[in-house]
Structure formats: C-alpha cells, structure tokens
Amino acid sequence: MSTTAQAQTEGLGFYGFRVRQAEGRSGLAVALQASHCGRPFRQASASLADLPEAAASGETRASRRDAMPFFDVQKRLGLNLDHWMTIQTAEQPHKIPGRCHAFEKEWIECAHGIGGTRAEKECKIEFDDFVECLLRQKTMKRLSDIRRQRDKLIKEGKYTPPPHHLGKEDPRP
Template identity: 95%
Template sequence: MAENTRRLTMPFFDVQKRLGLNLDHWMTIQSAEQPHKIPGRCHAFEKEWIECAHGIGGIRAEKECKIEFDDFVECLLRHKTMKRLSAIRRQRDKLIKEGKYTPPPHHLGKEDPRP
C-alpha cells in the first residue's frame, strides 16, 4: 500500500532531472551559482547569515546570528523600506494638501511627452 501511494506522488516527468537543472537550489540559496552568473538581490545578506550560522546549530544560530538573519529577511521582504516609503508619501500628500509643497510637473504626469 505504501508503495502505491509513493508512486502516485512521484512526478510523471521530472523536468529538472531531464534538463540537468537544480531549480530548488537556486530558489533556496541565493549564494549558490545562479543562471547567467547574476547574483540574487540579497546574496550578501544571505551569505553573512549562512557564514554566521554554519556549524553552530539551529538553537545557537537563532540567538547569535539574529542580526544577520533580520537583515536577510528585511532584504527579502522589505517591510521597513515599504513602511518608510509609505510615511514619506503620507507626508508629501499632507504638504500638498496644506499648499506647502508643489510637486514638479513630471511627477504629476503633465510634462510634454519626449520624442
């Protein structure tokens, strides 16, 4: 019975194996060799975190490498960056509403189109 279940869950056609690709490795570790030799956006942060956490175990790494991990997660998800941009937009909109700031024409879409 277990073998029948395993057969049903196996892919019919393994594209990665057929083409010699390892997409799982590319998608989980940005520090790994990437297609076209272009490093991932958060390559440096992930590398620092992996170097810090390597060989010390999950529990110690959670405590000792928290700064590196937080930097890596921020690079991936950009929560703080989006929060900051939102605050900047709110401030800009507030100043426009109060009449203290006039955005340049190219920010309003009123600029003449370029050739």
C-alpha cells in the same frame, strides 16, 4: 515474498544493514533493541569477516546490498535544477546573483556549524537583515510615511510638486 527475496533480506537489521546473530535471537530482534532512552541503536554495516558469502568469494569490498540506497540523481547527471532556488548564494543559472545574496551569505556563514538554537540567538542581526532584504517591510513603511508627509504638505499648500511628477509635462517627440 519469494524465497530469493527472503534470502536477500534475511539477517538485515532495522536500517537495512547486516547484523550479527546473537545467542538464540534473530537479526531483527538484535537490530530493534532500544537504548535506555527508547530509540533504536544504530547498526553499523558488518565487516567482511562476518559475512560468510563475502569471505568465501574473496570480495575485498562490502556488497552493494549492505548500504542504504540513496541516489542524488541531479548530482549524478550533472544537473542543478532546484539548488539555486533553495539557497540564493548557490551558483545561479545565468551567473546573476540574487538581490539578497550578500545578506544570506553572511547569515549562512554565521549560522554554519553552531546549531539552530545558538544560531537563532547569535546570528539574529544577520537573519533580520536578510529577512528585511527579502520582504522590505521597513523600506515600504518608510516610503509610505514619506508619501503621507508629501500629501499632507500638498494639502496645506506648502509644497507644489514639479509638473513631471504630476504627469503634465510637455509631450516629447
């Protein structure tokens, strides 16, 4: 590691934030202190008063090195490549709503902000409606039952389907 890279990363904590130096302990040791449950403490970014180079240069904002780099490239470029695939209620490319748009919207509105565990119980009806709309299992079962009943009636001779259902209709010009 070069000396400039070491100088830049010196004093950075667990998540890349600057930490205060404790009595005789390095910044990394302070950042990696564990809470009573064993998880590391969250480290907030240091204030400008704690950063001597920022105070000396008279900066009014924290330097860009202090923040964790997170780039939403699609948002910066104004693109919407995959958001419409993950949630049907998002804006669609050709303004045509998805087949189950209404059911998904009801489920998301119900589950929003209450957490996964509560949402499983409280929004079960909305979620089941959404899944049925996507998979159509009950609809397919009902249609197969209707077809089975029709075939049974045809075998017994109680029902004769019209000719256009059998493909024996007169050809049209």
